[in-house]
Amino acid sequence: MFRTHFTLEKAQTDLGYASKYRPFSKKEELQNKKDTAEQEVENLQKKLEAQQEKTDTKTKEVEVKEAEVQQLQEEGQRMETSLQTLMGEVELKWPLVSRQKFEEEQQREEAEKKVHILEETLQKKLQERDQTELNWTIIDEELKKAKSHLDSKDTKISQLQRHVDELLADNQSLRDVKQISEDVQKELAAIRKELQERDQTELNWTIADEDLKKAKSDLDSKDRELSQLQRHSQAGHFEGSDHSRSVEPPCPPPNTQTSDSGFNIEVNQHGKYIRLINSSTEDKDLGEWELQLQVNNNHPIMHRFDKSFNLRAGGFVTMWAAGYGCNYYNTDLKWKDLKSWSSGDSLKFSLYSHTGEIQYEHCVTFAEIF
Incomplete structure (x- = not known):
């Protein structure tokens, strides 16, 4: 209870500080404090309801015990009445029933013991009832204090709400x-x-x-x-x-040449360069491929392409002989073994893949120059 009161006072202090230095967050802080107070009130109400349920249970138990005590008292009275009746009969029949008197005396002692036990039990039940009444008194006081505290919180919440409304009216322009x-x-x-x-x-x-x-x-x-x-x-x-015009070679075309090979070769007559053209619509991977040239019946020469060489679709590569093509472009290569040839020489070109399979052959014969 004191902790809740302290929390509420701290909330008011924080609210005053916030209203002075943080005008944009007052409503939010006041709403948070209001929600916290309402939550505390709800928790106290739940606690009181739980305590009320426990108290009701204890009251019912006490009522049951009181009924049992009442039964025991009635039974004790009945036994005492029976004992008195028995004693009267014993007095009348004493000369004749001494043995019965002895037995009755024993029964009386036992009955007295039972009565003593019942009296002790009754005393305990009465003490428990007194303790229950005391607990009820304490709970009633706590309920009164809680109610008073709730009323105080409601009053403070109302004040805070009015203050929030005033702040909202003042901060509308902001x-x-x-x-x-x-x-x-x-x-x-x-x-x-x-x-x-x-x-x-x-x-x-x-x-x-x-x-x-x-x-x-x-x-x-x-x-x-x-x-x-x-x-x-x-x-x-x-x-x-x-230079002279190149004509189709008189040599017969090779059996391996196909119309869809995708390659063409352009030849300079005096051996300055040859140009390999990719006439297809797909890039050609010529990595480690070999281009072989045989002039007449001489021993053929060979040029091997780099492993990463790729000839794009519609592109070409020019291979220059030694001493020619000093200004190389990206499409130019140098073939050191390429030498010049004369008019009338027959040139046979063969292109092999990296597996050694022939991919393209072409023959060129240059006419005599007059």
Whole structure:
């Protein structure tokens, strides 16, 4: 009880402190204190109800015991009456029934003992009843104190509620300001999110622009290389320069060549380079594959691709002979054993997989230059 009173006083002190320094949380704190006080009141009521049930049980037990004592008293009275009657008969029949008198004397002593025992039992029951009445008195006092304490708490709760209502009325404008601030914060958050998305879009556009510039640079480089090849091809055709037109080989096509092999080979007449083209729509993994070249009946030469080499769909790789192709691109390789050949030579190309199976063959014969 004193602890609850102290808790309520501390709640009032905290409420006063909060009302002075934290105006935005007064209602919440007052509501918490009110809920705590109501919980304590409910706990006390439950405790009183439990004590009332125990008291009712004890009262019933006492009533049962009192009934038993009453029965014992009645039985004792009946026995005493019987004893007196018996004694009267004994006095009348004493000369004739001395033995019976002795037996009756014994029965009397036994009856007195029983009466003594019953008196002691009755005394204990009376003491228990007195103790029960005392407990009832204590419980009644506690109930009165609890009721008084509850009434006091109800009064204080009413005061606190009125104080909360006053604080709510005073802080209405503050809540309006808080709501406006929250709305402004939401708008700022939306603006920040929009700016972040715009920055990310600009970054993506920048990356895409750089990729486009790089692709355009690569395309321009390819266009320059193609233009040089076309100029050299035209010069060789009309002026008799280093290049000449390649024609289909007179040698019969190999039996292993298939129309869906997915490879083509472009050959420079004087052995400056050869170009392997992936004409299919799928990437080709050429890791540890071998490209073999045989000029006429000479011993063939071989180039082995790296283990991680991959030729993309529609792409090509240019393999330059030693001394040519000084400015290598990503699609250029160097074939040290590749040497020049003359007009009229027959070239046979064979492409083997890493398991040694032939994948592609091609023959080229260059016409005489006049």
